[in-house]
Amino acid sequence: MKTTRFWSYAAFIAGLIYFVVPLIGMFEFSLRKRRGEYSFDAYTSVLNDPQFQQTFLYSVALSICTILLGVLLIVPTAYWVRLKLPRMRPVIEFITLLPLVIPPIVIVFGYIRLYNTSSWLPFTGTAMGTNVLLTFGYAVLALPYMYRAVDTGLRAIDIATLTEAAQSLGAGWVTIIWRVILPNVLVAVLSGAFLTFAIVIGEYVMSALLDRPAFGPYLVWIGANKAYEPSALAVMTFAITWACMGLIQLITRFSKHTRAMA
Amino acid sequence: MPFLLFAVLFLLLPTLNIVLGAFRTQTGTFTLQNIYNLTNPRIIAAFWVSIQLSFASALIGCVLGFVIAAGVTLGGLPSWLRAPMLTFSGVASNFAGVPLSFAFIATLGRVGILTIILRDWFGINLYGMGFNLISFWGLVLVYLYFQIPLMILIITPALDGLKREWREAASIMGASGFQYWRMVALPVLWPSILGTMALLFANSFGAIATAVALTGSQLAIVPIVLFNQIRGDVLQDPQLGYAIAFGMIVVTGITNLIYIVLRVRSERWSK
Numbered sequence: 001m002k003t004t005r006f007w008s009y010a011a012f013i014a015g016l017i018y019f020v021v022p023l024i025g026m027f028e029f030s031l032r033k034r035r036g037e038y039s040f041d042a043y044t045s046v047l048n049d050p051q052f053q054q055t056f057l058y059s060v061a062l063s064i065c066t067i068l069l070g071v072l073l074i075v076p077t078a079y080w081v082r083l084k085l086p087r088m089r090p091v092i093e094f095i096t097l098l099p100l101v102i103p104p105i106v107i108v109f110g111y112i113r114l115y116n117t118s119s120w121l122p123f124t125g126t127a128m129g130t131n132v133l134l135t136f137g138y139a140v141l142a143l144p145y146m147y148r149a150v151d152t153g154l155r156a157i158d159i160a161t162l163t164e165a166a167q168s169l170g171a172g173w174v175t176i177i178w179r180v181i182l183p184n185v186l187v188a189v190l191s192g193a194f195l196t197f198a199i200v201i202g203e204y205v206m207s208a209l210l211d212r213p214a215f216g217p218y219l220v221w222i223g224a225n226k227a228y229e230p231s232a233l234a235v236m237t238f239a240i241t242w243a244c245m246g247l248i249q250l251i252t253r254f255s256k257h258t259r260a261m262a
Numbered sequence: 263m264p265f266l267l268f269a270v271l272f273l274l275l276p277t278l279n280i281v282l283g284a285f286r287t288q289t290g291t292f293t294l295q296n297i298y299n300l301t302n303p304r305i306i307a308a309f310w311v312s313i314q315l316s317f318a319s320a321l322i323g324c325v326l327g328f329v330i331a332a333g334v335t336l337g338g339l340p341s342w343l344r345a346p347m348l349t350f351s352g353v354a355s356n357f358a359g360v361p362l363s364f365a366f367i368a369t370l371g372r373v374g375i376l377t378i379i380l381r382d383w384f385g386i387n388l389y390g391m392g393f394n395l396i397s398f399w400g401l402v403l404v405y406l407y408f409q410i411p412l413m414i415l416i417i418t419p420a421l422d423g424l425k426r427e428w429r430e431a432a433s434i435m436g437a438s439g440f441q442y443w444r445m446v447a448l449p450v451l452w453p454s455i456l457g458t459m460a461l462l463f464a465n466s467f468g469a470i471a472t473a474v475a476l477t478g479s480q481l482a483i484v485p486i487v488l489f490n491q492i493r494g495d496v497l498q499d500p501q502l503g504y505a506i507a508f509g510m511i512v513v514t515g516i517t518n519l520i521y522i523v524l525r526v527r528s529e530r531w532s533k
Contacts, residue, residue, distance in 0.1 A: 004439070008337025011329045015410070019354060022407065025369025025376060077265035095269050100461060101514050102277055103468030105485050106507045109492055110276020113283065136272045143273075198356045204471035205485075209492055216471065219360040223367075223475045234364035238357055245352045 023238065030231035042232035051218060052233075059207075059215035062131070063200035066138040067193045070146045071182075073139065075189065078150045079181050083159055096147040099140050108137060108206045130210050137206045142196040149195070153188025154181075187255040194244040202237055281511065283504035296505035305487065305502075309509060312467055312484040315398060319405040320462035324455060326406070327413025335421040348418065351411035358408040359471035366404045367476070370395050396477045404476060405466050412465065413458055420454040453525045460521035464514045484510055 033041040046052050081092050099107070111133055115123035123133035159181065166176045182189070207214035219237075223230045287293045300306070334344055369376050372389060380386040394400055424447055432442040448455075470485035477486075484506065491503040 005338040007329075008333030008339050011326075011333045011337075012339055012343070015326070015330045018410075019350070019407070021376060022365040022369045025374055026365035028375050029368030073265050073268055077263065080263070092265075095273070098273060098277075101464055101511075101518055102273075103464075103485065103510050103514065105468065105470055105488055105492075106280055106510055107273065107276055109488070109503065109507050110278075110280045111272075112492065114276050114279050136268070139268070140273050195356070202359045202361060202471075204359055204474070205489065209489070216360060219364075220471070220475050223360060223364060224478060230364040231368045234361035234368070237361040238353075238365075241357050242353050245349060245356070248352070249349055 026231045026234045026238075030228060030235050033228040042228040043236075046222075046229050046232050046236075049229075055213050055215045055218035058213055059201050059203075062135060062138065062214065063197045065135045066142060066200055067196050069135060069139045070142050070192070070196060071189055074143070074146050074150050074192075075182060075185065076177050078147060078154055079159060079177060082151075082154050083163060093147075096143050100144050104137075104141060105205050105209070107140060108209050111137060112209065124210065127212075130212060134206060134210050134212055134214075137210075138196075138200050138203065141203065141206070142192075142199055145195045145199070146192040149188045149192035150185055153185035157184045187251050190251050191248040194248050198241050198244040201240060277511065280504055280507045283501065284508035286501070286504075288501060296501045297508075299499065299502050300505050300509055302502075304482065305506065308482045308484045308487045309513070311398070311482065313513065315401060315405070315483060316463045316467040319402045319409050319466045320459050322402065323406050323409025323413050323462050324459050327410040327458075328417055328455065330410070331414045331418045331421055335418060336424070348415065351414045353411075355408050355411040355415060358469065360475040362407055363404060363472050363476040366395060366400075366407075370400075370403075396481065401473060401476065401481065404472060405469065409462050409466065412462060416458045416461070417451070417454060420451055424450065456521050456524050460517045463517050467510070467514055467517075 030042050031038040031040065033039060033045070077092065081088050112124065115121050115133060117125045123129040162180050162184070163176055166180045171180070202216055202219070203214065204216035204220060208217045208220070219230070219233060222233060284296050285292055285294065287295070300309075330347075333339055334347055366374075368374050370388070370393075371377065377388050380388055395404075428446050428450075429442055432446050437445070468485060470483075470489060473481055473483055473486060474489070488503060488506045488510070491506065
């Protein structure tokens, strides 16, 4: 057993080095903008860049739209499939897994061909239309994660009983989903939402090919044109990702706590 | 159902459009010429590099992720390491794309901290020795940063599913640790391992942002070739883009098919 433990430690420490060193590297590099001493100059330069503010806000707004769209589409569907159409489950699950198999670049290529200005649904004709199309594209990218999260949340509650109880009190379908099902799977929805946020905020290929001013293309542009700012941005993005994952953990733990109390 | 409409409009139809486009001429008649044009040596080379890259990063990611996950779940590491490791894996598997390549440039680029430390303190000149971050193995190194955590995230629950009794039963019958792994644990875990491997392969096969930020769309991997083609028809044949995209679907499709077939076979064993 001693050798097993030795090798476990060896693997773990090697992994730790591999994962921590690039983080140190990017942080150290981001502080090097001023010659001869460490400073946060790269950060102030980035934060004061109007383009940073615009693209970042754009991506935040888009991720919020994506999350809302995802919730609106997925919660009723996952609920309905579990309640009424269990035989459809393999089909729906297959569809939700497709975005992991079909590369995003292929999907967005399809959008460009299918929804161009001369087509029956000219999404890409206007800026607003393209924004809508991009939101749908992001919803597709987030689909596997969001669906899984919501479906796991639904598994934990007895939806048949809840539905019957609500119906016998006179609730319609909208009321049931909005006031009974959604509050019960809120934790799952929120963890899916933070994951979606983390995906959308750094996404590159879809926004670049649809030519929208999102944060991902801005990152690439900065990377090609500046020296120290990219590292500052990487540190900030890492912090955002970390915050998203931390919030998922936090709400999951919090909900377990309240459930245990009840 | 709005969901089905959404799936059809924004997932199935666009994909179908690409697949059909691969078999059409510009005027819309059926042809196999586009597929044949994929045999252009530059495109073949791009596919080959992409497949090797994805396979290498998926295989190494699988093995290393497995070893680390097994070490933490079964190998006697303190149990408080587990939760932080899983949280970090969640973060790192999502810390892909452009920022990730910035982190590696800052660390192992020509003026990266590790490059400089190795040179000034240990006299090891990485770039003098032929190392280059903007190369095949450099890209594998970077991709592993999201591949390993993804493997850890998926395989840890499967490792938890290994019952203690199996190990005890095996050792009562005189099995060594190696025999237990080879004849009990690995066959049970095989479907999950293969499934994750297929996922990791598709994950890096479609990845483009990391490579673009790292190499400035120089390295000719398939997604970059397709990206340049969509942006400006650099191959002077608009239909060829369809064929490349179709080829990408075929590759990830075959990967998943192999996984499904192997999984069915291995499930026959585990019954």
